[in-house]
Amino acid sequence: MKLVQRRLFNVSLLCLAFGLIIFIQQLNSYTLVNNAFFNGWLLLTLMLLLYLFTVRKRIVGVCKLGKVSLWMQAHIYLGLLAAAVFLLHAGWQVPEGLLKQFLYFIFIAEVLSGLLGLMITRLLPPCLARNGSVLYQDILGQQQQLAKEVEILVEHSLATTGSNTIAQFYQRFLLHFLLRPRYFWSHILQYRKIIHRFNAEFSHLQRYLNHDEQQILQEIQLLVVEKNRLDYQYAGQTLLKRWLWLHIPLSGILILFSLLHLVLVYAYIGAV
């Protein structure tokens, strides 16, 4: 099944499921049954199913449970369905009560982090690939290597030209940049002004240098561009890993508080 067909199928299935839920809600509204029970239990079931994805990721080597990619697809669409059911359950408004409000915002944060993750995992990898892929664990090493190479070039310029112009430039602009990955959010937001600024500085400096110094500066510039590329890779790949640091702990907290909410509802069921 092609990607477009698969997405069409999944979206249709999602719409069908949501339509069915709305239909059952409509039927319920002709009874004295409280719809919050129906959509509340449905929501909890969906949340537990979504959490099962985390469990599935821990189980390896079993094909019978289905591929993780299939689970991922199910996780995404069930997540969207859960978000819709959640809005029905909450009545399309911020609820009353501290606990319910807490649950409401945790759920919203969970959904937003999920959507953010979805967006990141769909948009970033092609961009990173276009930029030249590097293994995440190699990035820091490569950056250190680049920093050493730049340092050697600077020392070489001092030794061969007797001028400290490049060294001062290194000291002023490059040392801080080369020490560790920089400009995380600028790279995430695809903000290219950083490298343009560096390039402008290099161009500005070039007119004051002799031929040898210019050659050294060009080599340094190439290394800075490479460092910037690695920064971009680092930022992108870090985000690809770290968004789960928000999504997964929140899901645990959400399920815990949902269970508390459920228990409290049943503790006061006589009044419901």
Next chain:
Amino acid sequence: MRWNLFNKKQQWLCGRAAEGKPCRGGPDYQGHCQTQFECQPLKKGDRWYCSRSTPCSTGALPNGECARKSGYCSAQLSGRAKLLQLNIWGLALAVSLMLFMLAATLYSPGKLSVSHDFLSDTCVDCHSTGSYEGIQVLMQAFQDSSHDKENALCVDCHQLGKSANLAHSLDLTQLENLTEQARQAKADKGHNLTMVELGNSLTSNNPESSLSCMSCHREHQGTEHNLLSMSDKKCQSCHQQSFLHFKDHPEFTDYPYAHSTALQFNHSAHIVKHFKEPSVTALSPENCNDCHQPDTKGELMTVKGFEQTCSGCHLAQIQGSSQAETKGIAVLGLLGMDVETLRAKGYIVGAWPEDADSQLSVFMRLLLAQDTQATKALITLQGIDTLDLRSASKPQLQAASDLIWAIKGFFLTLQKQGHSGLKQQLESVLARELSATEFSGLSSLLAPSLLNEAVDQWFPQLSKEVTYYQQHDYRAIKALTLLEIEPSSVDSLPVVSKLSSAENNDDLLEDDTDLLLDDDDLGGDLLGDDNDLLAEDDSLLDMDMDLEESTETNSPLLIELKNISAEEWVNAGGWYRAYDSLYYRPSVHADKFLKSWLDLTVGMENKPALQAVFEKISAPKAQGMCLKCHSVQDNKISWQAKHAEQNVQGFTRYAHDRHLTMDKVENCAMCHQLSEFEVTDDKPANFKAMSKTQCETCHNEQSSVTESCSNCHNYHIGSVELKLKKTELDIYRR
């Protein structure tokens, strides 16, 4: 299958990984760098040696460690480890927060509505679970719970009658009847109910099952939440005649005239005929508002008071202006009796007014009903003309005699005991006690002077007569009545008469004997006084004669005064005596005497004496003409026109005030159209039943005017009130 669980070894990463040169072994489980020595010395004998192919210059330390530390790094937590730590901290924080919320009772699902906000401090008032704290609350989730407990707490304050937990607060019988009617209506009209039936198939709507108050009234939805709002769909969970718009609402049947009105007022006759008569035109109302006004809720159109509406034309009728006969009601009195025949046939009857010619009033029959002898006598004399007993049989004559003595005994009791005596007689007949207010109305403060004067005139020697009769001293009675009875005649009196009379009046006899002795002792003196008074009366009579003569010639005013009868004299209402009876004349609307007697006697079909009184005073032409307008409903007289009862609501409501201020509603006639000219029991108001078309003009799907069920219908029918706390007066005594 294997679990890719977190491996402790994966927890730490080599610190040199950041330089792109991680060591092969990596850190240990505790995160210690394992590659801090350049080699692993070998032990040969009791000494350690460098294990490299080219041993280093420093060699191994005595403890076996390499003397050259190199490549030392600080291990770093792996990404998975950081995520795990984050999860653990997150959950720990969440659990702490949960425990804090439970301990501090911060789990309230929301603010209460304005009407309940005074209960915000405690859960106990509304929740049976509310008395538990902390973890105990959670345990309640696993206990059997029923909404009945919670309902009981609601009903503790909101009193909705005995069937509060059932639909519409109606009892089961009513619900079953209504359900059956609805089923019939549904079958007849064949509505498409797919959605409703499907919805109802999800639940069991057993009319016998109790409903949770929270099915409709959802609390904790914020202060602004309207607890009374109810969707039409909720109505249709039971009412399966499904419709979305008012145009599909079932047609009204006799609305709003399905039930007879409290006041029977012929609108057609009055509006079309009476109000046009020249004699009453000035008094006639000009518009509906002259007689009707909305109640305080603005819903019910109430009728203004009698004085503001009907009295102009109808007060005179109450006062008896249209009465062809007497304007008063004969209450206490005698009956015409052929005493001559009785005396001639040897019956001792004592004094009896010769000119008494009335029938015994229904009131007297009622008051004598407690006297077995009188009751028997009345039965025996049924259909007999007591004014002519010449052809009467012996039992009938005996009955006539017994009745005479029973009446005398009654009047003597009344004379001696006053209102208390009358009250006792009535209580004896009714077999229940009368309240002071009730009796006050029934007696309407009958004056002793009036009664004594009447009795003295009818039976001048009543006390003595009755006493002698009870002592069987017929000779004395004869003497008192100045009739001569042969001793043989007394002996020949029927034994039954003697015994029965004696039995009935034993009590009186005992009391009267002493009095009789006293009277005898004082008799001479009293007689002397009477004679003097008589002499004076004669002189007064002479004076009256003189006055009569003089006024005929000189003073027309005095002539007019002379002609005023007792009946006319009391035209402001009250008691008066005429001939052989004491009458009561009603003169104002809501006359206390008539109202009390009608209330006492209505719905007493199984008690003929009371029923007779009711028939007498409730007749269309009866004095006061109360029941000409006031209807009898459920054995009660509707004294008041329909009015909004406090804390009681019906199934339907209509905001007259809001509608009558709208431009679209021109006048009352838009909805209330006159119909038949004649008043009938089922259509007492003479208006045509309303059609829903009149409402549809505005309440339709095109307009913005609501079509909601609850706009016109109340859910709770009957009593809806708050239970007020009772403050024991002991509080003030402490």
